[in-house]
Amino acid sequence: MARTPPTKPRKNALQARSRATVDALVEATARILVREGFEKTSTNRIADIAGVSVGSLYQYFPSKEALVAAVIDRHNEEIMGLVRTALTEVADLPIDKAVRKLVTVAIEAHRINPKLHRVLAEQIPRTGQLADVEAFNREIHTLVRAYLESRRKEMRKVDVDVATFICVSAIEAVAHNTVLNETEVLSERMVRTLVDETTRMVVGYLR
Amino acid sequence: MARTPPTKPRKNALQARSRATVDALVEATARILVREGFEKTSTNRIADIAGVSVGSLYQYFPSKEALVAAVIDRHNEEIMGLVRTALTEVADLPIDKAVRKLVTVAIEAHRINPKLHRVLAEQIPRTGQLADVEAFNREIHTLVRAYLESRRKEMRKVDVDVATFICVSAIEAVAHNTVLNETEVLSERMVRTLVDETTRMVVGYLR
DNA sequence: CTATAATGCGAGCGATCACTCGCTTTTTCT
DNA sequence: AGAAAAAGCGAGTGATCGCTCGCATTATAG
Structure with a gap:
């Protein structure tokens, strides 16, 4: 205890070189997940693709x-x-404008990296630490809830929590299924239609 | 080739005893999936719980x-x-009655075996043959589409495929999230509210 | 320049696990 | 009853894979 042992506390303190290593590892993991799927993603392979040793x-x-x-x-x-x-x-926007924007963004967000999104959704067992996607859902719920609360006067009488739950579920589902079903390139035409329709549904529901 | 070799073509022809074995194996698999999760589900363990040997x-x-x-x-x-x-x-029911029934059934269906449903949704990597959940989605889509088609006169002018996609996504998402989020027993009160609200949203959208 | 810390290396260990094979037991058929 | 087919058995095998450990290389401090 008297002497500071040169023990590395496993992962932290990064100087220049090591930051690149960490980035390379995360990037390599993402690439293998997309290109080979979760089953083929082993730590040895990740290190290999990242140009790094397993030890590192x-x-x-x-x-x-x-x-x-x-x-x-x-x-x-x-x-x-x-x-x-x-x-x-x-x-500060009224409900109809706001919902349209949110639906648009939801689909955009799912299109950031559709292949990775698919692998994460379909192949990764949500277990242990991986179960924490839930935290993001909670944040979205909180943010949307706050918006709806502030626009209550434009809405019919409805439990805000329930409305949030329904709206978020619906929008997320449409965005998710849109990206997963349409293999690759889905036309701008189609996206616009889906945004229109989803917006109509949600706005109609809230008023 | 002349002689019929007693080779078992791997899985088929079932007499009385073996049917029970097959059932026991499937049942054991389901139980382990629920109780221990996918990671802990090994073939040796399945055989063990089923009271059967790995060979069988x-x-x-x-x-x-x-x-x-x-x-x-x-x-x-x-x-x-x-x-x-x-x-x-x-x-033969009008849209509002029909949608209510379908929403109710969707939630009921997800409540058949919620724990198993959760494991199947969250822990099983959709890969190889396991990817065939898609077939069920297609069937649902086809059936719902046929209904909507037959009720077109009660609906506003809308692309039936798009409407089917949106409605099925929305209903499925609410049912799914309802069962997954609410840990265990969710009150009948809540279920009724969710059915009411989802029905309202979908019916409002279609008309 | 030397000492010390930080970073990087990769062969190989230990454990797990899907699956096989030679054999025994039970059922069916005649 | 006897023979043949069907069903059942479970120790063992081969391969995979996450992860460690002792050592080498590179950077920083004094």
């Missing part, structure tokens, strides 16, 4: 799970970036 | 995947049973 990998990520979690986090943060921005922009 | 397991199921697929199939058939029945019952 385990300096920064305590487990394979942690690596996948990092990819999920990065992806979710991209999505949440769009959503947060949209929700502040929308704060 | 592989007489009827060519792979672990096949076993899990059987569980998924059984569960989906239960759900599809309810949905098919509901859709025929509903054929």
